[in-house]
Each structure stands twice: as C-alpha cells, then as structure tokens.
C-alpha cells in the first residue's frame with residue numbers, strides 16, 4: 001500500500017520566524033520536518049533553502065547542509081546511549097564552527113548538574129532536553145523540533161543560545 005504522507009504542501013519560512021505546526025497523529029508532521037531538515041527526500045516537488053534547491057542535492061551536499069545549517073530535535077531524541085549528556089552534545093559541537101560549550105548548552109536547558117549522566121540515568125523529559133541542548137549548541141540557522149514539550153521556553157527563545165560566547169572545541 002502506498003502512503004501519501006504529504007500532499008499539496010506549499011509554504012515559505014522566513015528568517016527569525018517561529019512557526020508551530022499542529023496536526024493529528026500520522027498527518028505528516030515528522031515527515032515534513034525530515035524533508036526540511038535534509039533527512040528525507042520527497043518523491044515529488046521542490047524544496048529550497050535560500051536560493052538553493054535541496055531536492056537537487058546529492059548525499060554529501062545534504063550531509064553538509066544538515067551539519068552547517070540545521071539543528072534537529074527528534075521526536076524520539078536519538079541520543080547515543082553509551083555517551084553522557086555532555087558527550088552527546090559535544091558530538092555535534094566538535095564539528096561546528098561557532099559552538100556553545102556543551103556545559104553551557106546543558107545549563108540552558110536546566111541540566112547543568114547532570115552533564116555526566118548517561119541517557120538511561122535521565123527521565124524522558126531530561127533526555128529530550130539533552131537533545132534540545134545538542135540542537136541549539138551549534139547555533140543553527142534552522143532549528144527543527146519534533147514535539148519539543150521538554151523545554152518550551154527555550155524553543156520560543158532560541159536566541160538565548162546565540163548570546164553565549166563561542167566555545168572552540170579542541
């Protein structure tokens with residue numbers, strides 16, 4: 001059976017905008033975020049980032065787009081279980097040109113005293129906040145959050161991270 005996860009979707013997002021997407025379970029929210037975030041490609045249609053057409057990118061170009069421009073908070077967090085909270089965030093900041101220090105990002109989401117804990121030692125909401133810290137720590141141009149109920153204040157004010165000094169990863 002063919003699933004039409006998205007159909008006739010047409011919209012534009014602008015710099016500085018905060019957009020909330022509401023829809024029933026299965027209506028295609030995660031699929032849409034995955035496409036905008038360069039994790040999935042639509043079978044038809046066109047997606048643009050600034051002047052460039054994402055739907056024309058090959059895999060290396062999509063990888064670079066995700067690395068350089070996108071912060072993603074996954075619905076199921078996607079933390080690495082064998083790494084601590086700090087190490088999960090550092091995994092992203094190590095390749096970012098202008099990152100926030102992992103400790104600072106974790107402090108922003110209220111986990112400054114839990115940085116050495118593993119995901120299995122954290123509650124579900126804590127784990128999501130680690131995922132949010134990981135996404136904001138590289139100061140992405142686009143922050144995509146799939147059901148980010150764990151830190152609504154921070155999502156509403158993503159510039160909180162932008163004001164922190166740069167941390168150069170070793």
Ligand SMILES: Nc1ncnc2c1ncn2[C@@H]1O[C@H](COP(=O)(O)OP(=O)(O)OP(=O)(O)O)[C@@H](O)[C@H]1O
Pocket residue numbers: 003004005023024025026027028029030031032075
């Ligand atoms: N890999 C896949 N293969 C086939 N169908 C899929 C796949 N992933 C999602 N779907 C289907 O695509 C539709 C949209 O799914 P999606 O995960 O985007 O919904 P959602 O709005 O994020 O739902 P939820 O609120 O439950 O997270 C659903 O019918 C889902 O069952």
Ligand SMILES: [Mg+2]
Pocket residue numbers: 029030031075146
């Ligand atoms: Mg979803």
